[in-house]
Amino acid sequence: MPIRTVLPLILLLAFVFGRFYDLGIRPPHHDEAVNGWFVDGMFRTGFYKYDPQNYHGPIYFYFLALAEMIFGRSVQTLRIVTVFFGGLLTFVPFLYRRWIGPRAAWIAAFVLALSPAVVFYSRYAIHEIPFAFFTALFFYFWLCAREEKFSWKNLIGLGLSLGMLACLKENFIIYLACLLIAEVMTRVYGKEWTFPQKYSLYGLMSLIAFTMVMLVYSALGRDETGISDFFRAFILWSETGSKGNGHEKTFDYWIKIFAQYEWPTLIGVLLTPLALKKKVPQSIRLLSVVSVGTLLAYSIVKYKTPWCLLCFQWGFVLVLAYWCARIWDRQKVLVITALSIMGLHSAYQAYEVSYVNVDAEDSYYIYGQTYRDLMPPIEVIIGRVKNNPSLSGTMRISVISAYTWPLPFLLGEIKQVGYYNESNVPPVIDGDYVFVDQLLEDKFKARLVGNYSRELVRARQWASPMVIYTRVR
DSSP states (O other), X not given: OOHHHHHHHHHHHHHHHGGGTTTTSSOOOHHHHHHHHHHHXXXXXXXXXXXXXXXXXXXXXXXXXXXXXXXXXXXXXHHHHHHHHHHHHHHGGGGGHHHHOHHHHHHHHHHHHHOHHHHHHHTSOSSHHHHHHHHHHHHHHHHHHHHSOOOHHHHHHHHHHHHHXXXXXXXXXXXXXXXXXXXXXHHHHTTOOSOOOOHHHHHHHHHHHHHHHHHHHTTTTTOTTHHHHHHHXXXXXXXXXXXXXXXXXXXXXXXXXXXXXXXXXXXXXHHGGGGGSTTSOHHHXXXXXXXXXXXXXXXXXXXXXXXXXXXXXXXXXXXXXXHHHHTTTTSHHHHHHHHHHHHHHHHHHHHIIIIISTTOSSOSSSOSOBOGGGHHHHHHHHHHHHHOTTHHHHOEEEEEOSOOTTHHHHTTTOSEEEEEOTTOOOSOBOOSEEEEEHHHHHHHGGGBOSOEEEEEEOOBTTSOOEEEEEEOO
């Protein structure tokens, strides 16, 4: 392997494996804790009981359970799964070399390796990074299938990647709809009035994907309502997406994020109109159209959380890389300078958000985050249990809060933990530790039995600070 390939590969691998560094620096987010709590339930029941209210498919929880079986129970273990898929996503551009070229593949890989969103959410135990990877993989096989004769490789690749998407998140239907619309628009624009007759391929693809859905959502027949709930989730999800449910954002939300953090992605968005040029390969035109279509679809939906940008970001990165490679020979200095500036900006933003200010309040990406202030008291409790395992069954903890997460996961190995809201607090509060929202402290502190020390900490964004009472022996 030539030295000019070895050095970039070493650097790229360093960026990817650097995501493993200090995985526990950021406290578990609400969603991460919920995911970990679901995995705890899987170890008790033997399978994941699908709930359409959760809006997430079962397969990701099996990935998490496998990681815990290998590495043990911790938030770092949960995040290992997304680090792994984030690494795969970074190397996805090399699959697209036949359409964008080897140079563009390297450019795209480095952009994804330094992307603040990809770095941050690769260290975040939620569904979006695996979803982005399998979306990019599905589109790769889609391009292969539309240009080649029937092959088992493309059939299995299409079926399994689509099945994985369906088993990860219900919003796979958005990308699939955008792709089909983009396919029609691209062929009409290119005056391809006859569509390739590959009905058997796409029919078998759908059969493979639906078989996966039936097996996974039914937990191999153990979840009687899993398959029907899979379809019911689309109704629930459409209602949530149209209303926002507290996560309403403006139409230009994604562009604002790109402008602050993801300069290469923003440039990729601005370059998509070049796909209308007559001599642009149809694969690049389709990539540009489906990327813009997906961005518009997610912009129309009122319910927006920042990690959803991963569903379409990778496409714009490939578009950017393609056009950079196209003008490389004529404008080499300009391209290198622009990529260097954008790369340095991305690296700085990724470092800040992922390794330094991990619970900052002024970041788009740090959204509903648990504060680090909460962790030292939790670590004291967990340390006591590790030193004396019998305490896991005898220690008593009460939590009085409107926002209990991530405590159910963090305290998940302690058996006597009671969770209460304002309306069901017992008349006597007698525990080794008592967690109570500061807003509720005056109402319930008279119910404490015994002597306690008091500590006030910030718990999580959008929530009241929390008071922690520790029994004084």
